[in-house]
Amino acid sequence: MYWEKNVETIDRKKLEELQLAQLKDTIKRTEKSYYYGKLFQEKNISANSIKSLEDIQKFPFTTKDDLREHWPYGFIAVPKDELVRMHSSSGTTGRATVVFHTASDIAIWSNLLARCMFMTGMRKSDVFQNMMTYGLFTGGLGFHYGAEKIGALVIPAGAGNSKRQIQLMMDFETTVVHVIPSYALHLSTVFTELKIDPRKDTKVKIAFLGAEPHTEKMRRKIEEIYGYKAFNSYGLSEMNGPGVAFECPQQNGMHIWEDSFLVEIIDPKTLAPVADGEEGELVMTSLQKEGMPLLRYRTKDLTRIIPGICPCGRTHRRIERIKGRSDDMLILKGVNIFPMQIEKKLMEIADVGTNFLIILDRADFNDSMTVKVEVNKKYFAGDIKQLEILRKKITEELKGELLITPKVDLVEPDSIPKGEGKAVRVIDNRKD
Amino acid sequence: MIAYQISIFAENKPGKIAHLTSVLGKEKINIRATTISTADTFGVINLIVDDPKRAETVLTQAGLTVHLRSVLAVLIDDKPGGLDNLMQLLYQEGININNAYGFVLESSKKAVFVVDVDQTEKTEKLLEENGFQTLDTQALSSIEPTHNVK
Ligand SMILES: [Zn+2]
Numbered sequence A: 001m002y003w004e005k006n007v008e009t010i011d012r013k014k015l016e017e018l019q020l021a022q023l024k025d026t027i028k029r030t031e032k033s034y035y036y037g038k039l040f041q042e043k044n045i046s047a048n049s050i051k052s053l054e055d056i057q058k059f060p061f062t063t064k065d066d067l068r069e070h071w072p073y074g075f076i077a078v079p080k081d082e083l084v085r086m087h088s089s090s091g092t093t094g095r096a097t098v099v100f101h102t103a104s105d106i107a108i109w110s111n112l113l114a115r116c117m118f119m120t121g122m123r124k125s126d127v128f129q130n131m132m133t134y135g136l137f138t139g140g141l142g143f144h145y146g147a148e149k150i151g152a153l154v155i156p157a158g159a160g161n162s163k164r165q166i167q168l169m170m171d172f173e174t175t176v177v178h179v180i181p182s183y184a185l186h187l188s189t190v191f192t193e194l195k196i197d198p199r200k201d202t203k204v205k206i207a208f209l210g211a212e213p214h215t216e217k218m219r220r221k222i223e224e225i226y227g228y229k230a231f232n233s234y235g236l237s238e239m240n241g242p243g244v245a246f247e248c249p250q251q252n253g254m255h256i257w258e259d260s261f262l263v264e265i266i267d268p269k270t271l272a273p274v275a276d277g278e279e280g281e282l283v284m285t286s287l288q289k290e291g292m293p294l295l296r297y298r299t300k301d302l303t304r305i306i307p308g309i310c311p312c313g314r315t316h317r318r319i320e321r322i323k324g325r326s327d328d329m330l331i332l333k334g335v336n337i338f339p340m341q342i343e344k345k346l347m348e349i350a351d352v353g354t355n356f357l358i359i360l361d362r363a364d365f366n367d368s369m370t371v372k373v374e375v376n377k378k379y380f381a382g383d384i385k386q387l388e389i390l391r392k393k394i395t396e397e398l399k400g401e402l403l404i405t406p407k408v409d410l411v412e413p414d415s416i417p418k419g420e421g422k423a424v425r426v427i428d429n430r431k432d
Numbered sequence B: 001m002i003a004y005q006i007s008i009f010a011e012n013k014p015g016k017i018a019h020l021t022s023v024l025g026k027e028k029i030n031i032r033a034t035t036i037s038t039a040d041t042f043g044v045i046n047l048i049v050d051d052p053k054r055a056e057t058v059l060t061q062a063g064l065t066v067h068l069r070s071v072l073a074v075l076i077d078d079k080p081g082g083l084d085n086l087m088q089l090l091y092q093e094g095i096n097i098n099n100a101y102g103f104v105l106e107s108s109k110k111a112v113f114v115v116d117v118d119q120t121e122k123t124e125k126l127l128e129e130n131g132f133q134t135l136d137t138q139a140l141s142s143i144e145p146t147h148n149v150k
Helices: A012-030 A033-041 A051-060 A064-069 A101-118 A137-150 A162-171 A181-193 A216-226 A339-347 A383-403 B016-026 B052-061 B081-091 B120-129 B137-141
Strands: A083-088 A098-102 A127-130 A154-155 A176-179 A206-209 A231-238 A243-245 A254-256 A261-266 A281-288 A297-303 A331-334 A336-337 A350-363 A367-375 A407-413 A427-429 B003-011 B031-039 B042-049 B063-076 B096-104 B110-117 B134-135 B146-150
Touching: A012 A261, A012 A281, A051 A261, A064 A427, A083 A101, A098 A101, A101 A137, A101 A243, A127 A137, A127 A383, A137 A154, A137 A176, A137 A231, A137 A243, A154 A297, A162 A181, A176 A181, A181 A216, A181 A367, A206 A216, A216 A231, A231 A254, A231 A297, A261 B063, A297 B003, A331 A350, A331 B137, A336 A339, A339 A350, A367 A383, A383 A407, A383 B042, A407 B003, A407 B042, A427 B081, B003 B016, B003 B052, B003 B137, B016 B031, B016 B042, B016 B052, B031 B096, B031 B110, B042 B052, B052 B063, B063 B081, B063 B120, B081 B110, B081 B120, B110 B120
Parallel strands: A127 A154, A127 A176, A176 A206, A206 A231, A350 A427, A367 A407
Antiparallel strands: A083 A098, A231 A243, A243 A254, A261 A281, A281 A297, A331 A336, A350 A367, B003 B042, B003 B063, B031 B042, B063 B110, B063 B134, B096 B110, B096 B146
């Protein structure tokens, strides 16, 4: 069953012709932005440089740093009046990247999500509980619009408040949920506490797992606890948000919607393209966006194209679940964190050194972050109260920056091993 | 007279205190009194030693985070009300005590009470005006403590 059969099962040759036409249009649109306009002039490139899809390689990559440097409007390709929505990749001030949508962008994005959800079996008759953060984060509103597009009854539950989530699920007989995988595991402990068996006492049959990379084992565990089918979802705000790639009922890789995105996989070191089936960094060009189209955007997500044809009949290629990052970004409870953010904050506090260690743990299905910080020898005055105040201050500062509350441990100067060159700043103890 | 307390920053890990005492033992530095304040994963160890300046040097060389702090070592009578007299005086004068601990001198029926206050010099003057005797490092070195009281 397809949401748009002609698009989802399009002949590859026709798809590539479509992509080529869309790519030329996209380049013409991006030229109107401050950033690309200047870049194209400097490099003497334009839509005319494109004769085949491979010609995209004549264009430079776009990175998150480029977006930051031209914050906020440097990538806008339409008059500002045409924009109807902004989103942000993370809520912090210093490291935030913003994206903008026109009315048409929102409509196309909603349709992509409707396509994803319909593919897994969700229908108009379903009750959809969206357990994601609404607001600047794209995950909440993206799915909300997609589910309404299908015509399902949407419960905009938002994130957290576990008991209320369960109450809503029971009262309104939720059949489909959208949830962060680590939260799904945490929520199962609340079910146990309330002596409610999610397998018997709820009607949920489909879950969308998003905002956080997770293993196949973790997915199977969630499916087992809840007795529903869990589907992996991939997206990033720079390419709308969720709805970029999604699992079909085969649950074997995520179809990446090639009518909306031109996909490349590159070697993150040499930046050269790798063959289908080989692992590398996902690079994407938006093919339909108007507000803020991006060319060759480096996602920093590591994956590979799964070779072969999917038995579901969809011709759009599949990517494997995300293996990791080519940069040092961490994802905790669906929140993106760069170690650099922590370093920057610590540098503003004189009483501590800038040598720090991030430890990620998972206990009782609950993820946590500990930041070990070295006390600065010069500022130690033999006073435990002063240290307590310092620790509280660091916790507050980091909470303000990261939007999650880390546990802060003060440690002795020079007790954290300094790495050769690039220090090892992160220990991830999170297992399935 | 002003005395000195050595404060050491320490994570709550096994062997921390043993490391400290072995460094001081090797250097033949005597510990007169100790207190430890902790805040779950870390703490501060306070020591009164017979040679605080040298202790600071050797502990720093051993890689520890050390702070030398001036404190008042007040001689009080080891009898009911002895400590109370001192405390009442500090309270009445509005002097904030960060930390306080003591040890008894059995031979002389006296006790030494170490008080760590914000305004050391002002407090010292006040104590002496009120008949309390304060000891300096040298005086502390020449007395033999028996046991600690907290
Ligand atoms: Zn499929």
